[in-house]
Amino acid sequence: MIEPSTIARFTSLLGPKGVVTDPEDIAPWTSDWRGRYHGAAAAILAPASTQEVAATVALAADFGVALVPQGGNTSMVGGATPPADGSALILSLRRMNAIRSLSADDNLAVCEAGVILSVLHDAAEGVGRRFPLSLGAKGSATIGGLVSTNAGGTQVLRHGTMRALVEGVEAVLPDGSIFDGLDALKKDNRGYDVKQLLIGAEGTLGIVTAAALRLVPAIAARAVGWVGVETPAEALALLRLVEARLGDSVEGFEVIADETLGFVLGHIPGTRSPIETRTPWHVLIEVDHNDMREPGPSERLESALADAFERGIAIDAAIAANEAQADAFWRIRESLSESEKAQGPALQYDISVPVARMPAFMIDAAQAAQAQFPGTTASSFGHLGDGNVHFHVRAPKGTSNGPAWIAAHGRAINAFVHDxxxxxxxxxxxxxxxxxxxxxxxxxxxxxARISALRAIKAAFDPKGIMNPGKLIPLPEEA
Amino acid sequence: MIEPSTIARFTSLLGPKGVVTDPEDIAPWTSDWRGRYHGAAAAILAPASTQEVAATVALAADFGVALVPQGGNTSMVGGATPPADGSALILSLRRMNAIRSLSADDNLAVCEAGVILSVLHDAAEGVGRRFPLSLGAKGSATIGGLVSTNAGGTQVLRHGTMRALVEGVEAVLPDGSIFDGLDALKKDNRGYDVKQLLIGAEGTLGIVTAAALRLVPAIAARAVGWVGVETPAEALALLRLVEARLGDSVEGFEVIADETLGFVLGHIPGTRSPIETRTPWHVLIEVDHNDMREPGPSERLESALADAFERGIAIDAAIAANEAQADAFWRIRESLSESEKAQGPALQYDISVPVARMPAFMIDAAQAAQAQFPGTTASSFGHLGDGNVHFHVRAPKGTSNGPAWIAAHGRAINAFVHDxxxxxxxxxxxxxxxxxxxxxxxxxxxxxARISALRAIKAAFDPKGIMNPGKLIPLPEEA
Structure with missing residues (x-):
């Protein structure tokens, strides 16, 4: 546990507003939102500026006190939960929540780490632009966390992950120095890409304090379609067809098994299948135009789908007739996790394989898992165009004690799926x-080679091991 | 100098074809193509496979022998020239020249390091795709070198530098281990981005042996236009206008001063200005469509330029009537370096600033340099949309001894421009x-912070300092 006298040093640095020590105020931030990981921290440090972050990190380095950076605390992998032994303090970036600049001309927003994603969405909309990354936690997730986890979402197909959207990063390195890489240079060959190293580093190499983010034009017109197909392979053929026909306009391409759709229809009141025919697989497509050119996205999608029917790729299809219908199509996609959860306990995997291999993986891995673990049902849904699906293995029907089932089988199923x-x-x-x-x-x-590269980089940046300890880098006994 | 017995160990590893020791065969590879840097090497090692590269690096690590990786030896900054003291061997990747796979469906080419860029261009064309990065040295430059230098070119505006085009990298790390990151995953959050660290590392962190590269659709139709404008600021306004109107179709946007155009017209027989009016600045625009949709690129560019005239941004403009004219427009751009060189000695800078600041920089920095160094003339041309121009300071008229002028003034002018x-x-x-x-x-x-990050990464990957020594990382006395 960290000495009160040490905490007092941080308080004299940051003032009373910058240090939270009331256990009740700290409690919500010492567990992850899924309730899987529970830690302890004697204080939350909340610096209000990059200079204060630098001074905080320098002081922590002096004392050898570990820091766990936190944005919205929405990690899916326990990445922001402090160690249980109380050996670390939480470093919250929530007071650094200014949008430092926002330029429609430059298509650029410079945001401090604590800016909440939905706040940036609104601000960008206010100047006729958008920030093309969104996810379920957008009301809590912060820019610092999104940068540090290289966040994705449903628009990656067209716009990429955070790696593609971050044009510059400001960060405090573990020795307290400030890495000022905020100038958004489209070309910069001054050696190793420190910016890309900090993106996705999960706070283990330093504290991201601000980022310059790329904005794109607002959507002028969109079409949302729903297509029934026979197999994931046909879904991929459809993706290739619409990409060839509609190019970069394809913003969303989500694949869903009919059984999974059934979970939504049974669980979420008011939902209905967008198509009449019952098909084994379904695809949700969104096509966006930045301008009002003719033909618009609906006509273009319709023409591409006509082609797909002709080639025997599509079995049935519907294009949303208006925005309300488009939202209803998307609501199905957004309700998948919740509806699956209602089916009972399950293990969930966020995995990727090369796009071309994904259709076979979706079928083969599910069958293999079901054969290996009798009674389970396995299926996947998600971002086929990114080669990324959420693969779920559900406990046998009637399993009432989820945690017990996971304790008994989780390790073996994890290993099977990951293998x-x-x-x-x-x-x-x-x-x-x-x-x-x-x-x-x-x-x-x-x-x-990968493990030793990760360890070498970690040791080079953070020789004292004070940055988000226990995260990302396998422990000595783990590799 | 390296002992013959050491060389013999490499020969027994790689066979006689894998080790070049004849000084005459080595000579062309110990200087850079511009003739500025001259080194020495007792041998060129030329392994034929990734396994041979790994064994070569492991042996070099054992002996503490430094390696200078080489592709086409077309570096502009002496990045592939060995040290003059003969303390290093050249590691040539030229025998690793297989295109391992090429898939139009996956839009992916997996190339070994020694594949020459123009060979990849032709291969991609053969399957109805293209690799959208090109530069003057395309007949010599190799994929390994392009990856290791994060190469750019004239198509960066639409397609990005190598960072955006490399989907996977295979490399041999300085301990001889193989980093197998060739699987082209669109999403992969397994920690630090080792791939992006190797891209642009100039061979100082390991040897890139192969890369998975993104292909894009072949060009179905293009329009090439030439526009006369008053200032670089008007050129930027034009860029913003055509981007807003034509979106991602804008593949080239090059800015040229009238004086620089004059150099070409005076030096290259058969060239003429594409427009009648004499304007202070010129813009070359290329708009590409991947499909045959109507309106085509010419009509769309024409309509955007009509808008530019209306807003007073364009003074005069021409759209190439056919491919021969389009090539003639581009020939002017491609002859700029040669024509400038014919004007006499000059110092050349490859620099970038944020796009929005570039118009002022082009004017102000040129005026300031001319004022500071009387008699010189300074100007810039290039990729305005990338915030990247080639900024040249020409010696006073009548300077006959270029090297002497550079020796006398180069250091001061370098510092002035870089400041x-x-x-x-x-x-x-x-x-x-x-x-x-x-x-x-x-x-x-x-x-x-940047310097210490670079040094820390270098030391972490290459503690023995055997990878391309003396390149990229400032020497102790230099920072």
Whole structure:
């Protein structure tokens, strides 16, 4: 546990507003939102400026006190939960919540780490632009966390993950120095890409204090379609067809099994299938135009789908007739997680494989898992165009004690699914990161060259190990 | 100098074809193509496979022998020239020249490091795709070198630099281990982005042996236009207008001063100005469509230019009537360097600043340089949309001894121009890298946090310092 006299030093640095020590105020921030990980921290440090972050980190380095950076605390992998032994303090960026600049001309927003994603969405809309990354937690997730976890979402197909959207980063390195990489240079060959190193580092190399983010034109017109197909392979053929026909306008392409759709229709009142025919697989497509050119997205999507019917790829299809219908189509997609959860206990995997191998993976891995673990049902849904699906293995029907089932089988099922992913040339973490949840599996499965590269970088930046300890880097016994 | 017995160990590893020791065969590879840097090497090692590269690096690590990786040896900054003291061997990747796979469906080419860029261009064309990065040295430059220098070119505006085009990298790390990151995953959050660290590392962190590269659709129709404008600020206004109107179709946007155009017209037989009016600045625009949709690129460019005339941005304009004319427009752009060179000695800078600040920089920095160094003339041309221009300071008229002028004034002019770049929030190397030429200036100008990050990464990956020594990382006395 950290001495009160040490906390007092931070208080004299940051003032009373900058240090939270009331256990009741701290409690919500010492567990992850899913309730899987529970830690302890004697204080939350909340600096209000980059200079204060730098001074805080320098002081922590002096004392050898570990820091766990936190934005909205919405990690899916326990990445923002402090260690249980109280050996670290939480460093909250929530007071650094200014949008420093916002330029429609430059298509650029410079945001401090604590800016909440939905606040940026609104601000960008206010100047006729948008920030093209969104996810369920947008009302809590912060820019610092999104940068530090290289967040994804449903618009990656067209706009990429945070790696593609961050044009500059300001960060405090573990020695307290400020890395000022905020100038948004489209070309910069001054050596190693420190910016990309900080993106997705999960706070283990330093504290991201601000980022310059790329904005794109507002959507002028969109079309949302729903297509029934026979197999994931046909879904991929459809993706290739619409990409060839509609190019960069394809913003969303989500694949859903009919059984999964059934969960939504049974669980969410007022939902109905967008198409009449019952097909084994479904695709949700969104096509966006930045301008009002003719033909518009609906006509273009319709023409592409006519082609898909002709080639026997599509079985049935519907294009939303208005915005309300478009929202209803998307509501199905957005209700998948909740509806699946209502079916009972399940293990969920956020994985990626090369796009071309995904259709076979979706079928084969599910069948193999069901055969290996009798009674379970496995299926996947998600971002086929990114080679990223959420793969779920549900407990046998009637399993009432979820935690007990996970305790008994979780380890074996994790290993089975991850082995299948690695065999398909994929990644055991597509967009959620490693945190503490996947650390041991990363250690088990990554190549020695990758593990030693990760460790070497970590040791080089953070020789004292004070930055988000226990996250991302496999422990010595884990690799 | 390296012992013959050491060389013999490499020969027994790689066979006689894998080791070149004849000084005459080595000579062309110990100087850079511009003739500025001259080194020495007792042998060129030329492994034929990734496994051979790994064994070569492991052996070099054992002996503590430094390696200088080489592709086409077309560096602009002495990045591939070995040290003069003969303490290093050249590691040529030229025998690793297989295109391992090429898929139009996946829009992906997996190339070994020694594949020449123009060979990839042809292969991609053969399957109805293209690799959208090109530069003057395309007949010599290799994929390994392009990856290791994060190469750019004239298509960066639409397609990005190598960072955006490399989907996977295979490399041998300095301990001889193989980093197998060739699977092209669109989403992968397994920790630090080792791939992006190797891209642009100039061979100082390991040897890139292969890369998975993104292909894009072939061009179905293009329009090439030439527009006369009053100032660089008007050129930027034109860029914003055509981007708003034509979106992602704008593939090229190059800005040229009238004086520089004059150099071409005077020097290259058969060239003529595409427009009648004499305007202070000129813009070359290319608009590409991947499909045959109507209106085509010419009609769309014409309509955007009509808008530019209406708003008073354009003074005069021409759209190439056919491919021969389009090529003639581009020929002017491609002849700029040669024509400038014919004007006499000059110092050339490859720099970037934020796009919005570039118009003022182009005017102000040129005037300031001319005022500071009487008799010189300064101007810039290039990729305005990338915030990257080639800024030249020409010796006073009548200067006959170029090297003497550079020896007398080069250091002061370098510092002056680079200081101006830093003051504008820019980079002293936009696309050419650091190599040995800009190493000291990087040391002088980069922030302490950046320098210590570069040094820490270098030491972490290459503790023995055997990878391309003397390149990129400022020497102790330089920072």
């Amino acid at each position: 299948a992913v690695v065999a398909a040339g994929g990644s055991i973490s597509a967009e959620h990161g490693i945190g503490q949840m996947k650390r041991a599996e990363l250690g088990r499965l990554a190549s020695p | 101006a770049v830093v003051a504008a929030g820019g980079s002293i190397s936009a696309e050419h890298g650091i190599g040995q030429m800009k190493r000291a200036e990087l040391g002088r100008l980069a922030s302490p």
